[in-house]
Amino acid sequence: MITSSLSDEEVKSMVQGPGDIEWRYEMRRECQEILPGLLLGPFIVSKSAETMRSLGVTHVVCIRDAKEAFSVKPRFPDQFQYLTLDVQDNEEQNLIRLFPNAKAFIEQAIANGGRVLVHCNGGISLSPAFVIMFVMQYYKLSWEDALHLVQNRRYCISPNGGFLAQIKEYEAIYRASNAVASHPPVARSMTRRKREDEDDDEEDLRMDDRKRRNQDGEDEPDEDAMQL
Template structure:
């Protein structure tokens, strides 16, 4: 989805989010809807079956440090579809490598014909899971990394991805824009396999092609022979 068709003011309103929400400290322990069908929050928000069902959540992305696995884990696998990612919450962790799995899971859940609703959480919902959600929002709306970060912050005020994650968020903008450019490249300008084209005439005489290949081969052979001769006999080209 792209918001390129919207006016500048409409885009600003999407990034700004609802202006009537007064942020309270205790909201850190709750989850917030970042875009239609996508929620972001802490692990504690994923522990209440009643809350999850009231929000009509169908899918949950559980992002955790491996050493938290004993506590941060899927709690209701019989009620929701889970994707669990073991990720270290430090600046050296490569998020870009792991992001495609999360994106594919979320895309599948929230596609219109499926109508799913996804909660993405880590332990605190401050650094790790927000980094994934910012990258998803960036590509979903075709935004710059700064606008995507502001969009998420304006809905969950307490997020603060660490410096390493912010660097990767910036890098991901170039990656997703490059993939979009490749996808939009006109098919008519892409290289064509000339060995056999669908529009080639079936009654074309194959001997013509063989004859052309033979001429090229003989020309190349003659040229290579001359080069070898010059290499071993520098005077071969001298006129006597």
């Protein structure tokens, strides 16, 4: 996962977003750049190949409710790379299980110099939840800062209560993952080597003991007799 470490001041400035943009109602029908190379918006943006080309879009994450599949779908597969996720836009939908595919798709596109449009039907609840989780891990933010960062660029977002609960849960998941990645299992391998060395030492002591008994004229125990 590509990540970007920021100072406290940089985080504060990043979360606040551009202060010179006046939000207008009609802007909800447009897409907004959330971080370099990542745009968030409604399905209507993805219906125009010309619009996406003008925005430099190369990849599209199409997130849709299954019942919308007849209309919310990849329109230009010969011009853009698509990832389509079929979900249910309700509070019971498990987003965390679906997020890794979206994350891998987005980060690979950005790493290769691409620009990704993430959209659902309205760009209000479903697709913003995925983008918030991505931004959270990308900038190593709390869920609240990630939510505000996205909201300060696309003011109309409003993930439902179930999605917000999962966004909060994902903060603990990604922080635990980062902690494990930053502390490789050196201790376990050292413990294993130590245990192997101790086993070798014990075997050497047993061999020395047998040699000493032989030199003193003592008989070795009869293993077959001991088993009877």
